Amino acid sequence: MGMRTNFDNNLNQLKQMLMEMVKMAKEQVEDSISTFISQDLENARKIIEKDEEINLLETQITEKAILLIATESPVATDLRAILAALKISSEVERIADNAVNIAKSALHIGKEKHIKEIKDIPKMKELVVDMLDCALQSFYTNDAVLAKKCAEMDDRVDEMYGMLVHELLGYIPGKPEATNQIAQMAFTCRYLERIGDHSTNIAEQVVFLVTGKRYDLNH
Template identity: 70%
Template sequence: MVTRTNFDNNLNQLKEMLMEMVRLSTVAVREATEALVAQDLEKANGIVKGDTKIDELEAKINEKAILLIATESPVATDLRKIIAALKISSEVERIADNAVNIAKAALHIGKEKHIKEIVDIPKMMILVIEMLECALKSFYENDTVLARECAKKDDKVDEMYGQLVSELLSFIPKNPTATNQITQLAYTCRYLERIGDHSTNISEQVIYVVTGKLYDLNT
């Protein structure tokens, strides 16, 4: 009983660290997008420099997971939970990297006047953050139904991505001098679309933990 209690406590610590990773990544994605829209270069630089905190958390999760496997010899569902935590931390770290990429896009554009008001990119950002938070909640609660609902939102993200990039590229012929800006905005859409994909991957890990089967929710 004591051993089981220790294992559960350590597993909960893993989940809490994942929650903190998601919190920091969510803030980074939101603030990077805000920096892009407001052309706040100071905030964008802060996002780039702040990425180390998330990297450090991922390293701690890896260390604790390896220690748990080595000392507790978990089997079946318990082992799947640890493996899932490792994979999810990797997905969240990549989400944070995409936030940094959005911040870098803001820096590349700088103070150049926007070719149009940026209203749809923030909408896309809100949707992918909802996906991320929803996916982690499904992991925390072992809820496969919620995990599938989260993944379904990725269709909308993909649809928005296609529409936005198509619209942005249509501006190039009439605004050739703004090609760099248009390209950076299109890249930003791609970074947000990738965040949706990473969130879907987290949902897949939830289903793996509960059922022991791997499902491709991107199809």
């Protein structure tokens, strides 16, 4: 009994660390988009610096997971839970990297006046953050049905991405001097689309965790 309790405590600690990592990554995504809109270059630099903390947390999660596998000889379902946590932390780290890329795009634009009011990018951000929340809830509740539902939201993200990039590139012929800014806006849409993909990958991990089967939910 004691060993099992010890294992469960360790697994819970692993999940707590993962929750902390997700919270930080989500803040990075939110901050990067508001920084992109407000053109707060000081804050953009802070977002880039903060990435170190998230990378460190991912390393700690990896070490704890490896230690658990090595010392506890977990049974199949427990092993799946540890491996899922490992994979998810890696996806979350990539989500945070994309937030950093958005902050870098903000720096590339600098204080140059925006060619248009940025309304659609925040909507896309809301959608990918909802996907991330949904995917993580499915992980903490072991809900494969919910996980598949999150993955379906990705179609909407892809659709928005296609529409936005098409619209942005359409501005270039009339405003050739704003090509750099337009490109950075298009890149930012691409980074958000990638965050949606990483959230879909998290959902896939949950389906694997619950069913033991691998699904490719990225169409």
